[in-house]
Amino acid sequence: MHKIIATKELAPKIKLFQVHAPNIAAKAKPGQFIILILDEKGERIPLTIAGFDDKKGTLSFAFNEVGKTTKQLGCYKEGDNISSIVGPLGNPSEIRKFGHVLCVGGGVMIAPLCLQIRALREAGNKITAVLGARKEDLLIFEQEVKRISNEFYVATDDGSKGFEGLDFLKTLVRTKKFQRVVVMGPVVTMKAVSEITKQYNIPTIVTLTPIMVDGMGMCGVCRVTVANETRFACIDGPEFEGHQVDFEELVNRQRMFLPEERTSSLLWEHLEGACHEKA
Amino acid sequence: MKKLRSKPKIKKESISMPKQKPEVRKKNFKEVALGYTEGQAIAEAERCLQCPKPQCVEGCPVEIDIPAFIRLLLERKFDEAIEKIKEKNSLPAICGRVCPQEEQCQQHCVMGKAGDPINIGRLERFAADYEMKRKAGTHSKQATNGKKIAVIGGGPAGLTAAADLAKLGYKVVIFEALHKLGGVLVYGIPEFRLPKKIVAAEVDYVKKLGVDVKPNALIGRLFTIPELLNNGFDAVFIGTGAGLPRFLRLPGENFGGIYSANEFLIRVNLMKSYAFPSYDTPIRIGNEVAVIGAGNVAMDSARSALRLGAEKVSIVYRRSKEEMPARAEEIENAEEEGIIFRLLTNPTRFLGDEKGWVKQMECLQMQLGEPDESGRRRPIPIKNSEFFIDIDTAIIAVGRTPNPIIQRTTRGLETTKWGTIVVNEISMETGLKGVYAGGDIVTGEATVISAMGAGKRAARAIHEYLHRKIRAC
Numbered sequence: 001m002h003k004i005i006a007t008k009e010l011a012p013k014i015k016l017f018q019v020h021a022p023n024i025a026a027k028a029k030p031g032q033f034i035i036l037i038l039d040e041k042g043e044r045i046p047l048t049i050a051g052f053d054d055k056k057g058t059l060s061f062a063f064n065e066v067g068k069t070t071k072q073l074g075c076y077k078e079g080d081n082i083s084s085i086v087g088p089l090g091n092p093s094e095i096r097k098f099g100h101v102l103c104v105g106g107g108v109m110i111a112p113l114c115l116q117i118r119a120l121r122e123a124g125n126k127i128t129a130v131l132g133a134r135k136e137d138l139l140i141f142e143q144e145v146k147r148i149s150n151e152f153y154v155a156t157d158d159g160s161k162g163f164e165g166l167d168f169l170k171t172l173v174r175t176k177k178f179q180r181v182v183v184m185g186p187v188v189t190m191k192a193v194s195e196i197t198k199q200y201n202i203p204t205i206v207t208l209t210p211i212m213v214d215g216m217g218m219c220g221v222c223r224v225t226v227a228n229e230t231r232f233a234c235i236d237g238p239e240f241e242g243h244q245v246d247f248e249e250l251v252n253r254q255r256m257f258l259p260e261e262r263t264s265s266l267l268w269e270h271l272e273g274a275c276h277e278k279a
Numbered sequence: 280m281k282k283l284r285s286k287p288k289i290k291k292e293s294i295s296m297p298k299q300k301p302e303v304r305k306k307n308f309k310e311v312a313l314g315y316t317e318g319q320a321i322a323e324a325e326r327c328l329q330c331p332k333p334q335c336v337e338g339c340p341v342e343i344d345i346p347a348f349i350r351l352l353l354e355r356k357f358d359e360a361i362e363k364i365k366e367k368n369s370l371p372a373i374c375g376r377v378c379p380q381e382e383q384c385q386q387h388c389v390m391g392k393a394g395d396p397i398n399i400g401r402l403e404r405f406a407a408d409y410e411m412k413r414k415a416g417t418h419s420k421q422a423t424n425g426k427k428i429a430v431i432g433g434g435p436a437g438l439t440a441a442a443d444l445a446k447l448g449y450k451v452v453i454f455e456a457l458h459k460l461g462g463v464l465v466y467g468i469p470e471f472r473l474p475k476k477i478v479a480a481e482v483d484y485v486k487k488l489g490v491d492v493k494p495n496a497l498i499g500r501l502f503t504i505p506e507l508l509n510n511g512f513d514a515v516f517i518g519t520g521a522g523l524p525r526f527l528r529l530p531g532e533n534f535g536g537i538y539s540a541n542e543f544l545i546r547v548n549l550m551k552s553y554a555f556p557s558y559d560t561p562i563r564i565g566n567e568v569a570v571i572g573a574g575n576v577a578m579d580s581a582r583s584a585l586r587l588g589a590e591k592v593s594i595v596y597r598r599s600k601e602e603m604p605a606r607a608e609e610i611e612n613a614e615e616e617g618i619i620f621r622l623l624t625n626p627t628r629f630l631g632d633e634k635g636w637v638k639q640m641e642c643l644q645m646q647l648g649e650p651d652e653s654g655r656r657r658p659i660p661i662k663n664s665e666f667f668i669d670i671d672t673a674i675i676a677v678g679r680t681p682n683p684i685i686q687r688t689t690r691g692l693e694t695t696k697w698g699t700i701v702v703n704e705i706s707m708e709t710g711l712k713g714v715y716a717g718g719d720i721v722t723g724e725a726t727v728i729s730a731m732g733a734g735k736r737a738a739r740a741i742h743e744y745l746h747r748k749i750r751a752c
Binding site for chain 2: 027042043069086087089214221223225230235252259261263
């Protein structure tokens, strides 16, 4: 059992939770993830670690309320318990001095990206950060990232804040000399950025979030094609070189259980009446 | 006057065990084999010759005193019978169900020479189930000798090592990476062959021996082996098993609808997706399912697919029926339930639709040539024999490889090119002092009972090691 220490709404349907998990907090590194199970009948869902405090023994993660489990989790309050958390899983990000690093974050993945930016900054890198969201009110961690970056840009899909779309990155990548690019966000974002940086041959690290069950190499549902080889995101990743990833396959595989996920989510909303028990 | 006769004639045929009817059982996940009644168990026990030099015991990887427990059954001393088994085997209800007895104890049975061997497995199961029904339990025990052992992995090897060490007076902690204990017994073997409440009861027994269990603890990531040794553990046993799926490496293998047997079985067994949406984890089963492979895991997958509602389920295997590695009993069960066997058939690629979902599998017809290094006749493709099978689900059941996380995160642990951990064959010690390993992580994928045998030997080796250590101080 892991007690929820604090909850925060970052944007509509995006929440940041801090939970008591001292052993995991003592070992967690940027880039790693956890898998949690809410209760006896719950599924195992992976979430990228967004922060840890070894002294307080806490761990934090952000999530988007899109499916049954995340919606249910969104109803949990401070003091509630999460049945199981396993981690830290996956390989930590490579943190060392690269020089000038472009960090692009989108949606909920901005939370773990912030953690990585902090580590890259401490390792002596110059950081240009680009944060994106569908629209202005969905943008999270803006002030936090702005504070720890050397240069900072915002982009939204509808242009409600900052640049409209990611096209401006083409100029940015051409004019600045980045030694490394880190992208954490939706597949479309990782794919778009990888395509831009490929022409300039800049190493581009993407964090893949395919479907997972055990998260420790046993089921193989998270398999992705990287450099024409099948790799498991859970134990070989989750970070890979973006220029080598088959994003199209990844998108198809992420959608494999979409009808079931919809059923589950709808049933939960109708039968459980979204949060009524926890309210 | 009646003529003296030495002994009544012993039945050559063993007592058969009641099973759910195929047409009924293929629609449910309840246990197929129903177990002996008391009368049936006694009748089968009566067939045992009580050999003075029992061959059966030599065929048992955990050295159960088989004639002794059968005699106790015959005398209707059921409690004593199970105690006799538990002297050597802490998981009898499991072994009675999933051990390949026909290749072990029963293969050595003298009765087998002129008829059926004694059905030792079914008798073991009877004794274990009898105890469970009565809820007779062992009283909690306290560790006595002040030494602490870490067991990594709560599968058959780890549970056995833990139970044996606890019986010897050690404080044992099992670290299990998943949220439930049992390893392959909970994630791999289906409910209809091994009910999960049986596993839970056996795990409970191990806990009652004083063993502490820590689920959701992935060693290598959460704690490393040196950390365990530096934090009060006197020895470590690694029993992390072979849980990584092997794929065919064929084009199109990553299309939707293609599962590894591990994924399919983990969803169905561990996560109970057969009860979706009551349970959260989904599973999608199509109408035409191809299971590639012909071992026990392939049979389990095929029979689970059928129970989930697939119309047509086939086992696709590149050799012939004779070479199939599954237990004869499981093949028979699958046949009875209507699983189709496409033998001498080797898949060469998968084809998908515009949404990335599998729709066809291209195969080659095979023929058998000379025996290969495994001793089985080598399958050779017949030229220009390509043909297509329409499918919407494929399950790849062609074996599993060792879990790599411990090896990748433990400096100094020697491994083979297959990823198994190297140990001294006799002492079961790895290259690291005080660190032992056994089961599939050492041998590669094998059986539940061989892993249990390894757990047992490791417990003995650890006891000797610590005993030595104590005396040296």
